[in-house]
Every structure is written in structure tokens, then in C-alpha cells.
Amino acid sequence: xxGAYAYSGSAISAIDDKGRLSVPAxxxxxxxxxxxxxxxxxxxxxxxxxxxxxxxSRKADMLTEIDKQWEAAIARGESFDKDAAGARKxxxxxxxxxxxxxxxxxxPQLREIGQLESHVLFHGIGTTFCLWNPQTLLDTTxxxxxxxxLVEHHLKEAGEKSGGKSK
Amino acid sequence: xxGAYAYSGSAISAIDDKGRLSVPAxxxxxxxxxxxxxxxxxxxxxxxxxxxxxxxSRKADMLTEIDKQWEAAIARGESFDKDAAGARKxxxxxxxxxxxxxxxxxxPQLREIGQLESHVLFHGIGTTFCLWNPQTLLDTTxxxxxxxxLVEHHLKEAGEKSGGKSK
DNA sequence: ATCTTACCCATAAAATCCCGTAAAATCCCC
DNA sequence: GGGGATTTTACGGGATTTTATGGGTAAGAT
Numbered sequence: 377x378x379g380a381y382a383y384s385g386s387a388i389s390a391i392d393d394k395g396r397l398s399v400p401a402x403x404x405x406x407x408x409x410x411x412x413x414x415x416x417x418x419x420x421x422x423x424x425x426x427x428x429x430x431x432x433s434r435k436a437d438m439l440t441e442i443d444k445q446w447e448a449a450i451a452r453g454e455s456f457d458k459d460a461a462g463a464r465k466x467x468x469x470x471x472x473x474x475x476x477x478x479x480x481x482x483x484p485q486l487r488e489i490g491q492l493e494s495h496v497l498f499h500g501i502g503t504t505f506c507l508w509n510p511q512t513l514l515d516t517t518x519x520x521x522x523x524x525x526l527v528e529h530h531l532k533e534a535g536e537k538s539g540g541k542s543k
Numbered sequence: 544x545x546g547a548y549a550y551s552g553s554a555i556s557a558i559d560d561k562g563r564l565s566v567p568a569x570x571x572x573x574x575x576x577x578x579x580x581x582x583x584x585x586x587x588x589x590x591x592x593x594x595x596x597x598x599x600s601r602k603a604d605m606l607t608e609i610d611k612q613w614e615a616a617i618a619r620g621e622s623f624d625k626d627a628a629g630a631r632k633x634x635x636x637x638x639x640x641x642x643x644x645x646x647x648x649x650x651p652q653l654r655e656i657g658q659l660e661s662h663v664l665f666h667g668i669g670t671t672f673c674l675w676n677p678q679t680l681l682d683t684t685x686x687x688x689x690x691x692x693l694v695e696h697h698l699k700e701a702g703e704k705s706g707g708k709s710k
Numbered sequence: 711a712t713c714t715t716a717c718c719c720a721t722a723a724a725a726t727c728c729c730g731t732a733a734a735a736t737c738c739c740c
Numbered sequence: 741g742g743g744g745a746t747t748t749t750a751c752g753g754g755a756t757t758t759t760a761t762g763g764g765t766a767a768g769a770t
Contacts, residue, residue, distance in 0.1 A: 462669030
């Protein structure tokens, strides 16, 4: 299972005028290891209103997973739509490279779908990590198992930095 | 599994007056690697109203896939028509070469079958990628698992560039 | 001669890289 | 264990490079 690393922890990061933002330092090391370079895979989350990120190797895992499902299906004489499965998983997924200082440009379509405005809350959830608009996350906490106090803390912190002109 | 690379991500690209269009940059690198040159294999999709593309090496993979299906079938005492499967997969397939700037000429018959007009939406689905008329894709999303918001974003983007004369 | 295809150049927009800085985290030595 | 020194981080801004796409033109094919 590719290194068996689990993403954890949380941090907030700002999007600048050029649409760039930096990957929090605590996630970077593993991205580099798991990607054999500075690559971040970013896509939309299947259920939540946020984005998901992980290193390249996870993408390869996803591919072999689909392959296994297909093989199991044909062995049973059933049909399995690989393309449908692939489309679901891969179509929104982009390979982004971040620079030596950890920054990457957030593609506009992902920014829009993830409802990301001025600040992004990163938080690890095991095999992947999520990118939320902190406010969106607060508004939907009921179904998303995240400690609300944590989000509020980061939000307050972000508000202070930008001198109150939040959002 | 041929390098275990997965095509992912999406982008829109315009067809010019000469029938040329450029392969989005993020797909190009892998096409070159997987084709040992600037070759793109393009054909019609078996189920969806779009085209499929991939690098040359994928053709070999497709053969072994058919083989696996055949083996699975006889293991269960069923019959499997290899020729029919091959015909379905390969007969529409063309090897096209793209130039240094990533452009190729879209053969008229594929253009017609793929219903491609002014703009083409490329999106990776793992082992291959699809080429859609964005409008067609929007009209059929029910059976095709692609994030509708993504398509809408690209369509809007394309409309802006061409100054509203979308089509 | 005409149509098609493969190059070549041009350009605007977008992405990438590089440098600078200030705040925060880490180290280190007494 | 405190307090300054050093390193890492987050972010701004400019410069260089890559893309996407228009348009021209020479080489083949019909």
C-alpha cells in the first residue's frame, strides 16, 4: 500500500492575487515522497463540497483498483464499465506541480467547484487530504466529521492576518 | 500495466478553420512517452457519443484485455467472439501524429461521429481520455459520470474566449 | 491546378521560475 | 530554561518560458 503513510493535521493557507497558494509544510514532505517529485494531485470530492489532494502514487493505486474490479467482474461473467469508473475518479483530477517554496496555481475550475475564495483549510483524512473553504466547512459540519473548534481557530487566525478583511 | 500512468484532468481546446486542434499540454507528455514519438491514437467510443484517445502502447494492452475476456469466457464454458471484440475496439482507431506544438488534424469522419464542432473537451478517465463536444456531454450526463460543473465551467470559458459566438 | 497536410513564424495569455521579505518556527549556547 | 541567532515558511512581485491558436507556405497527392 505504497508507503502506508497517513495524512493528518490541519492548516490554513491564503490564495494570492495570481491564484497561487502554498501547500502547508507538513503535507509537503509526503507529497514529494509519494510523487517522486513535487507533484500534487487535486480533484473534486465525490460527496463533500471540497477538493481532495494526494500524491501521484495514489493515482496509480486507483488505477490498479479499477483493474482488479474489472478482472473480478469478468471472472464472474459480469460486466464492469471501466470507463465509467475511470471517469468518476479521474476526470476532475489534475496533476499540479508546486515549486520549491511549495506553491502551486489553483486551476480556476477547481477553485470554483471547491468554492475556494481567499483562504483554504487543508486537513488530512488518512489516505488523502481535503481543501475546504473554512466557512463552507463550518456551514456543513453536520455530515462532515471535523472538529468545529479547529476550523474556528484557523478561521480566526486567518482573519487576523488579513487585518479583518476576511473572505 | 504499461508504466501505470493514468490520464486525468480536463481541458477545452478549439478547432480552427483548418480542422486542427491541439492536445492539451497535460496529456501530451504521456502520449509522447507511451508512443515513443508524437502519436495519438484516436477512435470512436463504444458506448458514449464521444471519441477516445491514448498513446500507441495502449493498443497492445487492449489486445491482452480481449485475451483475458476470452479466457474468462472459456473458463466458464461460454463462447467469446474475439474478432467481434477486436472489430469493436480497433476498426475506428486511427494513428495520428501531432506536431511540435501539439496540434493535429482531426479526420472529418471522426469529427462527424464525435459530433465535434468548434470546441472539444478533453478529459482523462484513467487508461484513456475522451473527446467530447461539451454541449453533447452536458446533454447526456445522466449516464456519463462526469462532474457537470466541470463541463459548465469549460463551456463558459470557451464562450468568453470566442467572444460569445459559441456554437 | 487544386486540395490536403506538414512545417514555420507570430502573438497574447497563462504557467513557471526566481528573487525578496517578514513572520514564525527551530536551534543553540550560556 | 531564557533569549538571541539561524532556518524555514508564507507570500508579494517581476521576469522568463510554455501554451493555445491564427495565419502563411512549400511539398505531396489527386
